Each structure stands twice: as C-alpha cells, then as structure tokens.
Amino acid sequence: MKAADPRHTALTILMRCEKKTCTLDKSIDIAQNQLESLSRQDRNLCNAIVFGVLRHREYLDFIIKSFSKKPFANLDIQVLYILRIALFQILFLDRVPAFAAINTSIELAKKQTNKGAAGFINAVLRNAEQNHHTLALPDLNKNLLAHICTGHSYPGWLIKRWIRVHGGEKTLALCQSINTIPPITLRVNTLKMKRKVLGALLETQNFGVAYTNESPDGIHISSPGKPVTQIKGFTQGLFQIQDEAAQLVSQILDPKPGEIVLDACAGLGGKACHIAQLMNNQGRVIAADLESHKLDSLGAETQRLGIENIRVQQLDLLKATIKDFDGYFDRVLLDAPCSGLGVMRRNPDTKWKRTLKDVLRLAAQQKKMLNAAANLVKPGGILLYAVCSCEPEENEQVITAFLQKRKDYSPDNAMEGISALSNATLTTGDHYFKTYPDGHIMDGFFAVRLKRIDKTP
The missing domain is CATH 1.10.940.10 (NusB-like)
Known part of the structure; x- marks a missing residue:
C-alpha cells in the first residue's frame, strides 16, 4: 500500500x-x-x-x-x-x-x-x-445507560458515574457535545498585537472569526483549510493555539509584572507562555517539568513569541525542595497530570484508554503534588491547582483533603477583576472554577485558587 x-x-x-x-x-x-x-x-x-x-x-x-x-x-x-x-x-x-x-x-x-x-x-x-x-438502539427510556454507551460511544463505567453525578439529561448533553468537532482556538500574543487586530488579519485570510466570551485574549477560527503553522502571523509569533478554558486558568492565577512565578508541571509550556505574556515580560517564570523532552521545544517557542522571562528547569516536583530554587514564589501553578477526561473532544482515544483505576491513581498523585507545590509558595502567595478533568476525585476531593491537611492555606475568593469567576455558569457553589464542554465552547477544566496564610504581624 x-x-x-x-x-x-x-x-x-x-x-x-x-x-x-x-x-x-x-x-x-x-x-x-x-x-x-x-x-x-x-x-x-x-x-x-x-x-x-x-x-x-x-x-x-x-x-x-x-x-x-x-x-x-x-x-x-x-x-x-x-x-x-x-x-x-x-x-x-x-x-x-x-x-x-x-x-x-x-x-x-x-x-x-x-x-x-x-x-x-x-x-x-x-x-x-x-x-x-x-437496527434499533437500546431504548432511551428503558435503558439509558445502554442507549448512551451504544448510540454515543462511551465506556459503561464512565456513563454510570456521570448519570449518578449529573443525571441523565446532563450526561446525554455532555456526550453529544464531546462527540462534536471542537473549534480551533487561538490566544493572541498581547506582547505583539491586540486581539481585534489579529482577528482582522485572520479575516483577510478568509477564516471565520469569533471572539471568546470569557477570555479577553481568545479567538475561535473556522474553515482553516491548512495547518495552523501555515497561517499568516504564526511564524511572527502573533498567537498560540490554546483552548479558552486553558487560557482562563492563567487569567485566574493573575500573575503581576515583576513577580516570581513557578509553572510546576509546564509540559509544552502553553500556560507558562501565557503567564509571561500577562506579566508583560517583566519578572521571572520558571517552567518546570519532570520530562525534559516536553521542555525542549519551549526555547524555540519563546523565541517565536518574543518572550524573554521564562527559564526552563527539569524537576521532579515530588522530590523538590526550596533549595532547588532561588527562593519562594509569589505564585505557583500546578496544572497536574490527570485523566484528561475533560478534553475528550480533542483526544477521543481517552474514552477507550482511561479506567476508574486511572482516576483514583491520578487523584492520589495529585494530592501529593499539590502538597509539594504548596511548600514552594511564599506566605501571602497564591497557589493555583488545575486539571483538565471534571471528575470529583480529581477536583473537589483533592482540595478538601489538602485543606484538611494544610492549615496554612485557605481558598482565595478575593479575585476581583477576574471576569471568568463572576460568571455563575463557570463556578461551583464553593467558588471553584469548573467548565464542561456542553454549554460552553471550551474544554472541561477545574481550577481552585488557594492562598498561603501570612502569619507575620
């Protein structure tokens, strides 16, 4: 062949x-x-x-x-x-x-x-x-589980728990939404250009352009017809590909120019670059990850984007101490390894590879990593926990266990000016950020901002 x-x-x-x-x-x-x-x-x-x-x-x-x-x-x-x-x-x-x-x-x-x-x-x-x-599918009213698993193609273990947590109607809406083709979402590089100027540039290339509702930096594009790397403006570093929910995570962290910030699980560095952008290239961002190959491409990416304040560091967070750094951080982002069940629109293989055992295993790891990241935040500093999963074990249960153990931390609800958290459809009753693919043009994400208590008089 x-x-x-x-x-x-x-x-x-x-x-x-x-x-x-x-x-x-x-x-x-x-x-x-x-x-x-x-x-x-x-x-x-x-x-x-x-x-x-x-x-x-x-x-x-x-x-x-x-x-x-x-x-x-x-x-x-x-x-x-x-x-x-x-x-x-x-x-x-x-x-x-x-x-x-x-x-x-x-x-x-x-x-x-x-x-x-x-x-x-x-x-x-x-x-x-x-x-x-x-052929007839299993009857929706008589056997909802079999109907969804067969008609919408999902594993039984996942649909059972979603029906239990969300109910049948919400589960059906979630499954339908996840099976749709997601938009390509860009994040404008505000170090080089304003969002509407980039939108106009994309329209001249015959793209359908829609501005994201919550992120001030996002643009959805349709009908690209070619790889994103071939879009005019990519080589010049005018944008990165990033889902709106992922963009909002960095907005919630709310880094300030001149601060020292750690992205503890930086991966390919999408959020680290956004953090540097929000800091207007002032201060320092440490992009750390256990897997060095994920960080290898970050140097070229920062050069393309014109970012000058990111330093990469290979690091096992679970073994790290403050001695591995120059001092405590003003803000730490822990975008923890997770089941990825919130991003199945983009990674449909996740449906067939993840199991409940994976969720429980990862939740145990997330608790350890959150505790380790917490040790690196200065008193009065901010710790943001985020995962691209909406499963309770990886979300609220991690935070509950953390707050029970770490009395030096409390939820930080004083987040004025962060528009995403003023939208009731994007937050839980505990003021946690939580998105689902249905109802929003974005991936499933969970994030909580925590503050280390400053006991100095």
Missing part, C-alpha cells in the same frame, strides 16, 4: 494508537511523514477518519456485531479497524460514496491481511450498507 493513501495512513495511526501507552497525539506525530505526503484533501480525509472512528467506535462496533457472522471477540484487530474505517465513511461522511468506502477497504484488506479476510469484510460492509437503517 502506498504511503500516499489516506485510509492506509489512518489505519496505521489507529493501529498504533491501540496500544495503551501510545496516545493519539503521539501516533499522529510518528506518522507525520506519511501525513505530509498526502494532498490537503487526503490529509483532511485521514484526519476525519481517525478522529471519527475513535469518537464513534462503540456505535460502529454495534453495527459490525449486527452483521458479522463471526463472533466479535474473534475478529482480528486489523480487520476490525478496516471495518470501522469503512463504516465510519458510509455512516458519517456524505462526501464519500458508499461504494468507494467499501471498495477501498477491500483493497486495503487484500494488501494488509489476506484474501479470506477481504471477502469477509466485503460481505459485512455490503450487508451493513444495505440494512443498517433497520
């Missing part, structure tokens, strides 16, 4: 992503050479197939089970993905004729598997294409 075939590339990405240790992002990165060899149209088709198969996997499997004469559990994993790829095109992509989806999948099967498998795939697909409309 030629590398320039979008369906073969999609199959390669999905098969690699099947491994629990390989995220979708990583699998796509590995396939970058294959993707770059595709035309823009074929690259868009490949992208639609990969994300679509993962978003709708359980429903596609429901169709396969209904028309396969072989037990589903006995299907070869490669055969199964070829079936999923073809069915996604037949059921969800109007621009691909059914015969084309079937024929290309048969050819793919002949070259990737064997003649017998190709015949089986042909039979299942033709039967499904002709008769899938006769």
Whole structure:
C-alpha cells in the first residue's frame, strides 16, 4: 500500500494508537511523514477518519456485531479497524460514496491481511450498507445507560458515574457535545498585537472569526483549510493555539509584572507562555517539568513569541525542595497530570484508554503534588491547582483533603477583576472554577485558587 493513501495512513495511526501507552497525539506525530505526503484533501480525509472512528467506535462496533457472522471477540484487530474505517465513511461522511468506502477497504484488506479476510469484510460492509437503517438502539427510556454507551460511544463505567453525578439529561448533553468537532482556538500574543487586530488579519485570510466570551485574549477560527503553522502571523509569533478554558486558568492565577512565578508541571509550556505574556515580560517564570523532552521545544517557542522571562528547569516536583530554587514564589501553578477526561473532544482515544483505576491513581498523585507545590509558595502567595478533568476525585476531593491537611492555606475568593469567576455558569457553589464542554465552547477544566496564610504581624 502506498504511503500516499489516506485510509492506509489512518489505519496505521489507529493501529498504533491501540496500544495503551501510545496516545493519539503521539501516533499522529510518528506518522507525520506519511501525513505530509498526502494532498490537503487526503490529509483532511485521514484526519476525519481517525478522529471519527475513535469518537464513534462503540456505535460502529454495534453495527459490525449486527452483521458479522463471526463472533466479535474473534475478529482480528486489523480487520476490525478496516471495518470501522469503512463504516465510519458510509455512516458519517456524505462526501464519500458508499461504494468507494467499501471498495477501498477491500483493497486495503487484500494488501494488509489476506484474501479470506477481504471477502469477509466485503460481505459485512455490503450487508451493513444495505440494512443498517433497520437496527434499533437500546431504548432511551428503558435503558439509558445502554442507549448512551451504544448510540454515543462511551465506556459503561464512565456513563454510570456521570448519570449518578449529573443525571441523565446532563450526561446525554455532555456526550453529544464531546462527540462534536471542537473549534480551533487561538490566544493572541498581547506582547505583539491586540486581539481585534489579529482577528482582522485572520479575516483577510478568509477564516471565520469569533471572539471568546470569557477570555479577553481568545479567538475561535473556522474553515482553516491548512495547518495552523501555515497561517499568516504564526511564524511572527502573533498567537498560540490554546483552548479558552486553558487560557482562563492563567487569567485566574493573575500573575503581576515583576513577580516570581513557578509553572510546576509546564509540559509544552502553553500556560507558562501565557503567564509571561500577562506579566508583560517583566519578572521571572520558571517552567518546570519532570520530562525534559516536553521542555525542549519551549526555547524555540519563546523565541517565536518574543518572550524573554521564562527559564526552563527539569524537576521532579515530588522530590523538590526550596533549595532547588532561588527562593519562594509569589505564585505557583500546578496544572497536574490527570485523566484528561475533560478534553475528550480533542483526544477521543481517552474514552477507550482511561479506567476508574486511572482516576483514583491520578487523584492520589495529585494530592501529593499539590502538597509539594504548596511548600514552594511564599506566605501571602497564591497557589493555583488545575486539571483538565471534571471528575470529583480529581477536583473537589483533592482540595478538601489538602485543606484538611494544610492549615496554612485557605481558598482565595478575593479575585476581583477576574471576569471568568463572576460568571455563575463557570463556578461551583464553593467558588471553584469548573467548565464542561456542553454549554460552553471550551474544554472541561477545574481550577481552585488557594492562598498561603501570612502569619507575620
């Protein structure tokens, strides 16, 4: 199979992503050479197939089970993905004729598997294409759990807990929203340009432009038709890609020019760059992370953005002490490793990789990391805890355990001027910041601002 075939590339990405240790992002990165060899149209088709198969996997499997004469559990994993790829095109992509989806999948099967498998795939697909409309989903009123899991493609363990926490109506709305294609959201680099000036520049390139409702720096764009890195203004450092909820986390931290700030789990540095931007390049931002490779690209990114006050530092937060730094910090951001269940719109593989055990394991780690980060804040300073998950174990329960243990901290509700926290739909009864994908054009996030009590007279 030629590398320039979008369906073969999609199959390669999905098969690699099947491994629990390989995220979708990583699998796509590995396939970058294959993707770059595709035309823009074929690259868009490949992208639609990969994300679509993962978003709708359980429903596609429901169709396969209904028309396969072989037990589903006995299907070869490669055969199964070829079936999923073809069915996604037949059921969800109007621009691909059914015969084309079937024929290309048969050819793919002949070259990737064997003649017998190709015949089986042909039979299942033709039967499904002709008769899938006769199938009925589990009844919404009689079996809500099965209806959502099958019709909207989610694992049972997650939907059970969401129904228990949110109720059926909210859970259904969440699932529908998460399965939609999210917008591309940019954050203007205010060191170089104002938001409306960037918006006008994007409109001259025929993008649909909508300004974010809560973040003063965000812009949603539609109909890009090309990679963001090829948009006029990217090379000049006029913007970064960042979801609105993630932008609001840095706004809630509210760093001031001249302060010393730590981003304790900086990762690729999106929030660290925003913090530096909010500080107007004055003061110092330490971008720390355990994984040095995540920090490797930050130097080039700060240069592109014209940021001069970030210093990177490889660091295991759980082993860190104040001796690892020049002194205590005015503000510390802990954007802790989490289940990522709040960003499934962008990472649909998370649906099928995370388990309840992962949530509990990560929550235990988050408690330790929050306590470690708290030791680095100066008296009177600010500690912000954030995760891209809306699960109680990773949210309120972490904060409750922390405040019970750390009597030198209290919730900081004196956040005048932070508009996001004046919006009742973005805060809980405890004044915690919490967003969901339904109802807001942003990812699911949770954040709490804490203040270290200053006991000096």
